[in-house]
Amino acid sequence: MKEYYFLLSSITSAMKGEKILRGAGYRASVFRDTSMNPYGCGYVIKAFGEKEKMSTLLKKSGIRINEIREER
């Protein structure tokens, strides 16, 4: 299992996503980011777990993920 960055544009989606992932037992936190998003300000959910499972959970809840990055 690795740590992933889910790049989102909306703080509302980020907070919703954080809650969903935590509810499913993942370690997740939200922070603001201006360097990873090519179009300026956005939000990131930093979460530790299986990428596919976490991303399916988020998408199923209607959260639009701009990009997923793996922590290096």
Next chain:
Amino acid sequence: MLYFDNAATTFPKPASVKSAVKEALLYYGANPGRSGHTLAMETAKKVFECREKAAEFFGLSQTENLVFTKNCTEALNIVLKSIGEDGGHFIISDLEHNSVLRPLYELKNRGIIDFSVAETFESEPEKTAESYKKLIRSDTKMLVATGASNVFGIKLPLSVLAKTAHEHGALFLADLAQTAGSEHINMSEMGIDFVCAPGHKGLLGPMGTGILAAEKPSVLKPLIFGGTGSYSLLPNQPEGLPEMLESGTLNVPGICGLSAGIDRVLGEGEEKIAEREINLAKILYSELEKMENITLFTQKPKKETHSGVISFVMSDLNGEETAELLSKNGVASRGGFHCSALAHRKMGTENRGTCRLSIGPMNTFDEVMRLIGIIHSLAKK
């Protein structure tokens, strides 16, 4: 002062709401969704908590489709102008407030849309639904209905109208200016596509708060454009709710107060609040009915078909004069035409207006009895 102007805004606000506003000013003073520092993130969390609570309150399927506005009128304008921008036909009721009538009138005047006004029938929901049905055309895009008239308290059958709209491929918008907080609404179960509600009436929040809840968010367009705290390097307005419709800094103290207001409503329960309000309205109506020189315009209120709003006039005074007389005797009511030309025209009060007494969640039996005493003594003169 005896406050019976709750249809305009509820007063007084519960102590918990005042505390929440104060707490926001003291401890959540950063701008949510703009900066990444701890205080900004904590403030954003408070906003998110209220958003989530309000979405659940209205049975909205996705939290992000709950948009904070500055009032119910703004929410209504967003929906009506978004849907009406490309033309089409709308159906509204003859009890709608100017915040529904005027945006549509404006669009019609500019030759963009057409709209029809459906006749409503007090205590006869089936007839009201039938009336809407008869006006549906092949280009009808949306049916709009108020939860209850802001002047006469007459409720409209929202579930039935939502079903009628969908059967004909149209959308349904519920204006809950008068019933949010005293009438249980579940958008998903009732098939309501859009809910517009004030935060400062039945939900007991501060003025300057409103809600737009959307089950069909993709059709919405912003009324105002600007900073959203996202995609800052792009010149175009970002897509996606709620940020697309929330340009500019949010009313955080108001939203925190609204959050406490919703908690208060949930604590007591909408059903209980409605029961108490309608019982007080029934007492008031029964006593007014007995008095000489008092003219009432509706049937005795019933919970299923009326809210706690009673319109009347006294002797040969008009509505404004009646309200002025009450004000001189320590009663806050609202006289005139209540921003509801359609409703007054329907009830034949467009020349004289009415004086509106609106019972809210904070009113007590004792206050109603004192009000009755005051009106009784004035009506005798």
